[in-house]
Amino acid sequence: MRSFLFNMGYFIKESGRIIRLNLLSNIFSVIGTGLILLLLGIIVTGTSVGNRLVVMLNEEAEVNAYFSKELTSEEVEQLIEKITNLDGVRALRIVDEDEAKASMQEILGEEAKILELFDDNPFEAFIEIRIDIEVMNSVIEELRGVDGIEYVRDNQEILEKIKDITYALEILGYLMIAAVGITTVIILSHMIRQGIYNNKEQINTLKLLGSPGIFIGFPYILTGVFLTLLGGIIAVIAMVLLINGAYNSLGATIPFIPLPPKDELITNMVLWLPVLSLILGFFGSLFGLSSIGEKS
Amino acid sequence: MIIANNLSLVYPDKTQALIDVDLNIKAGELVYITGPSGSGKTSLLKLFMGIEYPSTGSLSVMGKPIKNNSKGNIRKIRRNIGPVFQEFKLIKGRTSLENVMIGMRFLGLTPKCIKKEANEALEKVGLGHKKLSKVEHLSWGETQRVAIARAVARKPSLILADEPTGNLDYDNAINILGLLKSFRNENTTVIITTHATHLIMEEQNATFISVDGGRIRIERKG
Numbered sequence A: 001m002r003s004f005l006f007n008m009g010y011f012i013k014e015s016g017r018i019i020r021l022n023l024l025s026n027i028f029s030v031i032g033t034g035l036i037l038l039l040l041g042i043i044v045t046g047t048s049v050g051n052r053l054v055v056m057l058n059e060e061a062e063v064n065a066y067f068s069k070e071l072t073s074e075e076v077e078q079l080i081e082k083i084t085n086l087d088g089v090r091a092l093r094i095v096d097e098d099e100a101k102a103s104m105q106e107i108l109g110e111e112a113k114i115l116e117l118f119d120d121n122p123f124e125a126f127i128e129i130r131i132d133i134e135v136m137n138s139v140i141e142e143l144r145g146v147d148g149i150e151y152v153r154d155n156q157e158i159l160e161k162i163k164d165i166t167y168a169l170e171i172l173g174y175l176m177i178a179a180v181g182i183t184t185v186i187i188l189s190h191m192i193r194q195g196i197y198n199n200k201e202q203i204n205t206l207k208l209l210g211s212p213g214i215f216i217g218f219p220y221i222l223t224g225v226f227l228t229l230l231g232g233i234i235a236v237i238a239m240v241l242l243i244n245g246a247y248n249s250l251g252a253t254i255p256f257i258p259l260p261p262k263d264e265l266i267t268n269m270v271l272w273l274p275v276l277s278l279i280l281g282f283f284g285s286l287f288g289l290s291s292i293g294e295k296s
Numbered sequence B: 001m002i003i004a005n006n007l008s009l010v011y012p013d014k015t016q017a018l019i020d021v022d023l024n025i026k027a028g029e030l031v032y033i034t035g036p037s038g039s040g041k042t043s044l045l046k047l048f049m050g051i052e053y054p055s056t057g058s059l060s061v062m063g064k065p066i067k068n069n070s071k072g073n074i075r076k077i078r079r080n081i082g083p084v085f086q087e088f089k090l091i092k093g094r095t096s097l098e099n100v101m102i103g104m105r106f107l108g109l110t111p112k113c114i115k116k117e118a119n120e121a122l123e124k125v126g127l128g129h130k131k132l133s134k135v136e137h138l139s140w141g142e143t144q145r146v147a148i149a150r151a152v153a154r155k156p157s158l159i160l161a162d163e164p165t166g167n168l169d170y171d172n173a174i175n176i177l178g179l180l181k182s183f184r185n186e187n188t189t190v191i192i193t194t195h196a197t198h199l200i201m202e203e204q205n206a207t208f209i210s211v212d213g214g215r216i217r218i219e220r221k222g
Helices: A002-006 A008-021 A023-060 A073-084 A097-117 A133-145 A156-198 A200-208 A213-253 A262-289 B041-049 B071-078 B096-102 B111-124 B140-153 B170-181
Strands: A062-067 A089-095 A126-131 A149-153 B002-010 B016-025 B030-034 B056-061 B081-084 B158-162 B189-194 B206-212 B215-221
Touching: A002 A008, A002 A213, A008 A023, A008 A156, A008 A213, A023 A156, A023 A213, A023 A262, A062 A073, A062 A133, A073 A089, A073 A126, A089 A097, A126 A133, A133 A149, A133 A156, A156 A200, A156 A213, A156 A262, A200 A213, A213 A262, B002 B041, B016 B041, B016 B206, B016 B215, B030 B041, B041 B056, B041 B081, B041 B158, B041 B189, B041 B206, B071 B081, B081 B140, B096 B111, B096 B140, B111 B140, B140 B158, B140 B170, B170 B189
Parallel strands: B030 B189, B030 B206, B081 B158, B158 B189
Antiparallel strands: A062 A126, A062 A149, A089 A126, B002 B016, B002 B056, B206 B215
16 A cells, blocks of 8 residues: 555656547547446436426326215315325325316317306316326226216326336436446447557566566556546536527527526536546546456 | 575476476575576576476465565565676667666666666776667667666666676676675675687586576585
8 A cells, every 4th residue: 555655646647648648539538438427428318307307297297086066175185185185196186166167278279169068167176186297097996986086187107108218218228328437438448458568568578577467557547537437528618508508599499397406407517427437437447457457 | 595495397388398307596696597499598597587487396486485475575576686688689770778777677776866876887898988879879789788787787786697698709798797796795696698608617616506407406516
């Protein structure tokens, strides 16, 4: 450990030498890593926006429970209390006949004239219940078993689709992140292997002199981490420009997409992209270093 | 320092390099290993450094077994050895001083101490004035001296020099042998391989190991 600390200056110098030895190739590697991390940033941002959309859709997941007309207002109160206590029920409210009619008029638009043909309001009061999409089936089952509930309109098919989309988006996000992460590690390990190959005589001499593996390998780890960090910084700069541009142009044109706050996205990028690049750089270098082996 | 019993070395291509070698080299000895090219001199040094493992028999260097020992332990043994390779194995693009220092960096010394010892070693081999020259700009003899400086700066218990007189004229060869011998002391064993037996005929205080066809013969003088 003491020897390791004493040599920190040497390691940094060696790392600089390794970079200079194959400067052009290393510049391309930095650009390549930067572009991959940029791609990762875009995917994560997209996933973040997607997740927000999914959360919003989840929160909107609701079923309507129609209750018996014979129930007194006191019994309706009791019914509401009973439903409120069910697992998976987020919120509920009573929609009376007038509100039900008004909302249908809104949906029908100009066609709402048809409702004027009825002498009386044809709509019934119901309980609008927001539910947790994850436990949708059990909530609906329980609702159907509650005394006083005559019918549950559940939109189960749509809710199932929302659930599937949520799941697919999540899986896609993870897959993309894994793919980009693995690509970065492979590129970097290849770059490190190239550096090792260029310095194989020196490495062999150090082994013959009795150098420990960490002494030989650490400059390569430093090189990998430094180059990936540079790539990460390039990616951060590009991401900040991209997010700013996207918010300026998209924010106004598609307001229905629930974009997360711009500052929150930028802060996340500035924080995690360099950290991630450090981690990928470290593991990529370690992976590349495995080619040094112990063979003398 | 080095003990070998019934030591044999067969390379993967079935070449029998050494046969039934028994050796006991003590600390502080000066040892010359002689023999024609291909006789097994370098193979013997490779075994001492743990570059090759014995095919049969046993070998211990500085009390540590070479056979069945971990790579990490072999490297630890090497840290106590100052090797002067036949082809020098200096790192191109670096100065003489950097080459000497690189062999000392993992010995637990402070950077200041490393620099001081490396400078002293270069002075000892007469190359203090070329410490900042890149090794590829030095002559053959100078390069060899840098390799010797790298070996001795580590203050090893064992100096192994493989054919240090090859490619040198008589005067330079004698100088190099004299220089290597000067590092022998009660704690430091010096082992030199050479096929130029005429250079060491006058030696009165040394062990001579002649290798021929993989078999050795030992003669001690003094």
